[in-house]
Amino acid sequence: MSQKVMHIALDVDDKNFTGHGMCVETGEVIAFKCRPVLKKLIEKIKKQVPPGYGIKICYETTYLGFSLARDLIRAGYHCDVIASSLIPTLAGDRIKTDRLDAEKMALYYSNDMLVKVNIPDEDDEVVRQLIRLRKSIKRQITEMKNRLVSQGKIFGVEIPKTTHWNQTYSEKLYAQFNTLEVNLRDLLLFYRDLIDAQCLHLSRVESRITDYAQSSKYKIAHDSLICLRGVKSLTAMTLLAEIGDINRFAHPKKLVSYMGLDIAEYSSGGKERKLGITKAGSSHLRTCIVESQQILARRPSASRCVKKRREGASPDIIKIAIKCDDRMYKRSKHLMAKGKHSNKIKVACAREMVGFIWEVMKYTTRGNQILSTMGDMVRR
Numbered sequence: 089m090s091q092k093v094m095h096i097a098l099d100v101d102d103k104n105f106t107g108h109g110m111c112v113e114t115g116e117v118i119a120f121k122c123r124p125v126l127k128k129l130i131e132k133i134k135k136q137v138p139p140g141y142g143i144k145i146c147y148e149t150t151y152l153g154f155s156l157a158r159d160l161i162r163a164g165y166h167c168d169v170i171a172s173s174l175i176p177t178l179a180g181d182r183i184k185t186d187r188l189d190a191e192k193m194a195l196y197y198s199n200d201m202l203v204k205v206n207i208p209d210e211d212d213e214v215v216r217q218l219i220r221l222r223k224s225i226k227r228q229i230t231e232m233k234n235r236l237v238s239q240g241k242i243f244g245v246e247i248p249k250t251t252h253w254n255q256t257y258s259e260k261l262y263a264q265f266n267t268l269e270v271n272l273r274d275l276l277l278f279y280r281d282l283i284d285a286q287c288l289h290l291s292r293v294e295s296r297i298t299d300y301a302q303s304s305k306y307k308i309a310h311d312s313l314i315c316l317r318g319v320k321s322l323t324a325m326t327l328l329a330e331i332g333d334i335n336r337f338a339h340p341k342k343l344v345s346y347m348g349l350d351i352a353e354y355s356s357g358g359k360e361r362k363l364g365i366t367k368a369g370s371s372h373l374r375t376c377i378v379e380s381q382q383i384l385a386r387r388p389s390a391s392r393c394v395k396k397r398r399e400g401a402s403p404d405i406i407k408i409a410i411k412c413d414d415r416m417y418k419r420s421k422h423l424m425a426k427g428k429h430s431n432k433i434k435v436a437c438a439r440e441m442v443g444f445i446w447e448v449m450k451y452t453t454r455g456n457q458i459l460s461t462m463g464d465m466v467r468r
Contacts, residue, residue, distance in 0.1 A: 093111065093112070096109040096143065096146070097145075097191075100156065104124060106189075108193075108194040109137065110195060119191075120132045130165075145160055145167045146170050146204075147167075148193065154207045154213065157169050168197075171202075171205050175193065175202060176196060206336060218296055218300075236283065243272050298321065306328055309449060313445065313448055315408075315448075316412055317390070317416075318441075323377075328449075330373045331449070334446065345366075347373045348369035348374050349365050349374060349442065350439075365439075381437045388410075388416070404451060416437050
């Protein structure tokens with residue numbers, strides 16, 4: 089006989105955890121509310137669920153992230169995190185409470201109608217948040233630079249003609265501050281100090297990401313991915329942290345769909361209509377892979393930088409990288425000849441490049457498994 093399973097859905101917030109459980113086999117239902125603490129939650133579950141029942145727990149993606157799921161898994165419970173945007177909803181449903189949300193989710197969960205999200209480990213999540221922090225700091229630096237330039241224009245400071253904020257640009261701009269009166273000079277120096285402080289934070293974050301790239305967990309896959317033209321260290325770490333285990337994607341099309349790069353379609357009544365990309369899934373992955381196609385119009389010859397990145401790499405990885413270069417160049421030239429917009433060409437090439445990324449990550453995963461097996465044999 090199959091084991092009776094109690095499917096428990098949690099609605100989590102800062103004040104309370106609201107739970108609702110349902111067993112399909114017996115029709116038994118439980119409901120509870122507890123403080124938002126792991127220990128209290130486990131006590132409630134043990135108290136409410138009858139002996140002999142298997143337990144499966146779920147909650148939707150929320151401010152807690154994946155920490156609660158990892159804690160429950162360590163405690164010996166099966167836990168799933170549900171994609172909140174893909175929970176079925178009724179058009180006429182206008183009543184929303186924590187109790188009703190938990191009850192509705194438990195019903196869907198017990199009938200396997202919810203989409204589960206992959207739960208990353210702590211390292212992947214830390215790298216993911218570091219990359220997003222770097223992006224946030226870059227935005228703040230750009231905002232401060234724009235504010236400094238606009239304040240300079242207001243008070244008659246001559247702005248250098250070049251549009252690139254490099255060392256020459258900053259030296260010419262800052263040199264004019266000495267000629268200003270004290271109060272105005274102090275105002276502009278405040279902006280300069282903010283920019284310098286944020287640049288210091290940026291270098292520390294980038295240094296930390298580099299340390300993770302050279303760690304034993306990421307080094308082999310990182311060094312293989314940077315063999316692809318257009319993929320440097322930051323892009324490679326973004327791919328590794330956001331994708332996680334590549335084995336959960338049985339085919340490159342699954343990974344394309346996960347990035348939101350697949351084509352939307354609205355066809356009916358014998359008419360076929362193709363739309364743009366779906367943009368469903370990870371926007372961070374989609375952005376980094378499209379930005380990697382900025383150099384696709386160049387001829388597929390490896391520069392000194394690319395040759396250096398490919399030193400010591402497996403011949404199979406280099407073969408995949410060369411094949412990718414040729415394919416991207418031919419594809420971009422073909423679409424240019426058809427008069428397609430440059431942004432559409434980049435997205436189309438990014439969609440095809442995902443297949444090569446999938447192949448490289450699959451190859452490195454197999455290599456890691458072989459090395460792990462050999463290590464186990466040596467230890468025995």
